[in-house]
Amino acid sequence: NPYAGLVSxxxxxxxxxxxxxxxxxxxxxxxxxxxxxxxxxxxLEATELDMGKPSFEAFFSEILLCxxxxxxxxxxxxxxxxxxxxxxxxxxxxxxxxxxxxxxxxVLIIAPxxxxxxxxxxxxxxxxxxxxxxxxxxxxxSKNTERLIAETLSCYLDTDCFAVVTGGVPxxxxxxxxxxxxxxxxxxxxxxxxxxxxxxKHLTPVTLELGGKNPCYVSDTCDVNNVARRxxxxxxxxxxxxCIAPDYLLCTIEMQEKLMPALREAINxxxxxxxxxxxxxxxxxxxxxxxxxxxxxxxxxxxxxxxxDEAERYIAPTVLADVQPSDPAMQEEIFGPILPIVVIANMDxxxxxxxxxxxxxxxxxFSCDSKIxxxxxxxxxxxxxxxxxxxxHVTLTSLPFGGIGNSGLGKYHGKFTFDTFTHHRxxxxxxxxxxxxxxxxxxxxxxQKLGLLTSAFEVKRRxxxxxx
Amino acid sequence: MERMQQIVGRARAAFKxxxxxxxxxxxxxxxxxxxMVKEKEKEILAALKADLNKxxxxxxxxxxxxxxxxxxxxxxxxxxWAAPQPVxxxxxxxxDEAYINYEPLGVVLVIGAWNYPxxxxxxxxxxxxxxxxxxxxxxxxxxxxxxxxxxxxxxxxLDKDLYPVVTGGVPxxxxxxxxxFDHILYxxxxxxxxxxxxxxxKHLTPVTLELGGKSPCYIDKDCDLAxxxxxxxxxxxxxxxxxCIAPDYILCDPSxQGKVVENIKATLKEFYGEDVKSSPDYERIVNQRHxxxxxxxxxxxxxxxxxxxDEASCFIAPTVLTDVSPESKVMEEEIFGPVLPIVTxxxxxxxxxxxxxxxxxxxxxxxxxxxxxxxxxxxxxxSGGVTGNDVIMHFFLSTLPFGGVGHSGMGAYHGKHSFETxxxxxxxxxxxxxxxxxxxxRYPPGSQKKV
Numbered sequence: 001n002p003y004a005g006l007v008s009x010x011x012x013x014x015x016x017x018x019x020x021x022x023x024x025x026x027x028x029x030x031x032x033x034x035x036x037x038x039x040x041x042x043x044l045e046a047t048e049l050d051m052g053k054p055s056f057e058a059f060f061s062e063i064l065l066c067x068x069x070x071x072x073x074x075x076x077x078x079x080x081x082x083x084x085x086x087x088x089x090x091x092x093x094x095x096x097x098x099x100x101x102x103x104x105x106x107v108l109i110i111a112p113x114x115x116x117x118x119x120x121x122x123x124x125x126x127x128x129x130x131x132x133x134x135x136x137x138x139x140x141x142s143k144n145t146e147r148l149i150a151e152t153l154s155c156y157l158d159t160d161c162f163a164v165v166t167g168g169v170p171x172x173x174x175x176x177x178x179x180x181x182x183x184x185x186x187x188x189x190x191x192x193x194x195x196x197x198x199x200x201k202h203l204t205p206v207t208l209e210l211g212g213k214n215p216c217y218v219s220d221t222c223d224v225n226n227v228a229r230r231x232x233x234x235x236x237x238x239x240x241x242x243c244i245a246p247d248y249l250l251c252t253i254e255m256q257e258k259l260m261p262a263l264r265e266a267i268n269x270x271x272x273x274x275x276x277x278x279x280x281x282x283x284x285x286x287x288x289x290x291x292x293x294x295x296x297x298x299x300x301x302x303x304x305x306x307x308x309d310e311a312e313r314y315i316a317p318t319v320l321a322d323v324q325p326s327d328p329a330m331q332e333e334i335f336g337p338i339l340p341i342v343v344i345a346n347m348d349x350x351x352x353x354x355x356x357x358x359x360x361x362x363x364x365x366f367s368c369d370s371k372i373x374x375x376x377x378x379x380x381x382x383x384x385x386x387x388x389x390x391x392x393h394v395t396l397t398s399l400p401f402g403g404i405g406n407s408g409l410g411k412y413h414g415k416f417t418f419d420t421f422t423h424h425r426x427x428x429x430x431x432x433x434x435x436x437x438x439x440x441x442x443x444x445x446x447x448q449k450l451g452l453l454t455s456a457f458e459v460k461r462r463x464x465x466x467x468x
Numbered sequence: 469m470e471r472m473q474q475i476v477g478r479a480r481a482a483f484k485x486x487x488x489x490x491x492x493x494x495x496x497x498x499x500x501x502x503x504m505v506k507e508k509e510k511e512i513l514a515a516l517k518a519d520l521n522k523x524x525x526x527x528x529x530x531x532x533x534x535x536x537x538x539x540x541x542x543x544x545x546x547x548x549w550a551a552p553q554p555v556x557x558x559x560x561x562x563x564d565e566a567y568i569n570y571e572p573l574g575v576v577l578v579i580g581a582w583n584y585p586x587x588x589x590x591x592x593x594x595x596x597x598x599x600x601x602x603x604x605x606x607x608x609x610x611x612x613x614x615x616x617x618x619x620x621x622x623x624x625x626l627d628k629d630l631y632p633v634v635t636g637g638v639p640x641x642x643x644x645x646x647x648x649f650d651h652i653l654y655x656x657x658x659x660x661x662x663x664x665x666x667x668x669x670k671h672l673t674p675v676t677l678e679l680g681g682k683s684p685c686y687i688d689k690d691c692d693l694a695x696x697x698x699x700x701x702x703x704x705x706x707x708x709x710x711x712c713i714a715p716d717y718i719l720c721d722p723s724x725q726g727k728v729v730e731n732i733k734a735t736l737k738e739f740y741g742e743d744v745k746s747s748p749d750y751e752r753i754v755n756q757r758h759x760x761x762x763x764x765x766x767x768x769x770x771x772x773x774x775x776x777x778d779e780a781s782c783f784i785a786p787t788v789l790t791d792v793s794p795e796s797k798v799m800e801e802e803i804f805g806p807v808l809p810i811v812t813x814x815x816x817x818x819x820x821x822x823x824x825x826x827x828x829x830x831x832x833x834x835x836x837x838x839x840x841x842x843x844x845x846x847x848x849x850x851s852g853g854v855t856g857n858d859v860i861m862h863f864f865l866s867t868l869p870f871g872g873v874g875h876s877g878m879g880a881y882h883g884k885h886s887f888e889t890x891x892x893x894x895x896x897x898x899x900x901x902x903x904x905x906x907x908x909x910r911y912p913p914g915s916q917k918k919v
Contacts (some may be wrong), residue, residue, distance in 0.1 A: 015824070017848075054912070054914060055914070056914025057914070060910075073507075075910065086865070086867035086868055087867045089864070089865060089866075090866070091864075092861070093866055097865055097867070097868060099868065099869065100846065100854075102850055102873075118856060139559060181874065189672060192672055193669055193672060196668070196672065197666055197668035197669040197670075199665070200662055200666040201662060203658065203661060203662060203665065203874065203875055203877075203878065205878040205879075208672065210672070222901060223902065223903075226901050226902070227901070229904065229911065230907065233911055234909065269911070270911055270912040271912060272913075278912065278913065279913075279914075280913050280914050281912070314863050323740070355484075366901065367901070370898070373598060373898060375732075377896060381571060381574075381894070382894065383894070384895040384896070384897075385894060385896045385897070386896075386897045386899070387896070387897065387898035388899040389897070389899045389907075392560075392561070392897055392899065393895050393896070393897035394557075394895075395560070395565075396555065396557065396558060396561055396566055396897065397558075398555035398557070398566070399555055399566060399895035400568065400893050400895055401894075401895065403900060404573070404650075404892050404894075405574075405650065405672065406672055407672075408672070409674040410674075411751075411893065423850065423873045424880065425850070425851065425853060425854065425873070426862050426865075426869050426871075426880075427610075427846060427853065427855075427862065428853075428854065428855045428856065428861055428862035428868065429839075429854075429855075429856040430856060430857040430858040430864060431857065432692050432695055432696070432835075432837060432857045433692075433695075435695050435698070438698075441529070441702065442698070442702055442738070442739060443739040443747070443749035443750075444741070444749055445523065445525035445526045445529075445740065445748075446525060447525055447747050449525065450525040450528060450529055453529050453533065454545060457533055457534075457537060457864065
């Protein structure tokens, strides 16, 4: 077991208790902030090398959003760590009852390649805030960022408590043989199953942030230009390599026709007449992903874009029209700059279409009529939902971010990350005196004692009294 | 295989019909459950007597009172628990609607245990119904009378398709676990907990595992021993020690070991009289297999109290072992029987080290007049839950989450925590299709100014 030594070293640090004091956690979190400030340029460069990430995007998702999470955490850490006192019943009025927030111990964070800093850092913020030690396993696919993390993070964080492990599938498999006290995984459902199965051997609780096909319903009553812009922005951000990107569009044939020129206009506005030359449009992360995506272009008909360049791993912002449910583009999560449009007759058909498929991580509905937006919300299920926009619901740290069913289990962001990495321990601290009050619970059991217990413990429904 | 598929399939179709969504429906089902518990009280108590030799008022207070309380609380609070929760917005979303919507998960599986066979099926069921799910109930086959009764009664009071009961043993449960559920709540032991989680992993199903372990009980020298021992005796020997949060073993200074035994002895007489075997308030071990298992733990031990057994009636007297070695068999696995080992430690530091050297337990108990010492033990250890200066009681406060950590389990329930366990918290952000100008700064082409 090549990682046994590392894990036991971290476990020893954990048992020493050094991650428990608030000052320690604060210091580590502030060091993470300095990491983001000092290494900003390197982060922008590494992500550009890895997937042509535009620096505007990299700054927003890898630096700004991470700093927001840091600040929310630092601002509230003291409050979040406190014992949470709970309402007591009659019998316990003189006792102290509270929920103690406890770290789990040594946690494992496995991050993917698409937002390679953000998707390890934001979970790590919560793990540190909650008082844990952590092993970080960045993705080997975003290899420049992987190297940056492996080489520089140790200069900022306490290496006794936080370590970076690099490598691919074989290394991750060996790592998962060890016992962790929590595993936080972001990636595909298939690998999510493997992680959870490995976790089951040690009864390790997990959070799995997975994916799926995020539907985007556009009703007939809408501002076509605004819809086109918001959908195009969400779809083509990071060249489509976003777990919450609108994966496919559902609309009527009339709307498809109206949307096309609006989408063309939006793409032109964003990236100019030749997106390949725009510094604001990314590239596909690997040859394997590029080839996978290129094969999807045979679905429906290419209405916009469709150009590709293998050497650059460039795929133009593409819209496919008249896509059939049986087409390749509708069989898997796209994770690329291709937007298929599936034509449906009406909203009911769209909802049935959505509900016949695995529950997605995100769901989008566009309409000027708020009743329609609400109907789609109420009649479907998904990790999260955004009406009349894409992606934005995850930028609000007060909203939990996570999936359901195949798109994941657990949630994080803001306080939810802290809670994810915290064991909520129910504590009751009783009085040693007043023993007489306990008498009804002791044998010998009698109806009389039962009557006393009942009145002490009973919860009465309000409004069950009737005035005679 | 087909039968399980059909049962779960019917529950899923019933869920998809949408009829569990309105709160009125859920409250109606909970009211029916309440009627069931009140109308069939005699039958429930009879089943508990047959399964565990639990007697009337005892069985009532442990298995029925709590259920009625949970039902009343849930019916009262459901509207406030289920209401969409608005969240704090930032500058960009000021004009939008941002909230968390509580939604059912779908079809959940509740697997009960045999030691408190009624309440351990009912309490999760209440939370799962309240959250709007369909629920497949699998009571433990070991407590067969209660299992049979639950299978008979639920369809008489509840929607038959939404809340089916599946009976059977290991083969049936294994088959059931191949089906897809949207959450599984399992109460039982660690070994089977791993099997349940592995099966759940195939479908990426979230789980709540209420397992067990050895719940330590530290008695400080500075403490009212008479009171402490009475409380410990109550919690240890109730249900013949077959309680997941019973104090499993005692840690104390050698100088008070003798007094602890004396106090327990006195309390036992108070509780069960001179002849425990003839007290109607003392239960029996659930079956021969467990009887033999617990009896074998006495081998080679110093029996300070009790030790009498009777295989025919699965009777094991309330027993205390002294000067127990940490390496002995009785200190290896969860005892789950009326045998109380005392392991001596010279200091609270030693006690803490001892506890931390073992798997995290479901419950932890510490008795002391010194508040600071209690706080210290809590802070320097970990466990599912804690009661200071008493045992068991944290289970009865539904505002406290009840669950384990590490080998003692994952997830929690009771009261509102049940509702949240069985709900999906869906983030919702509803924006305006107008006001496009505020979006312009996020669109490409990117420029320093926009940044």
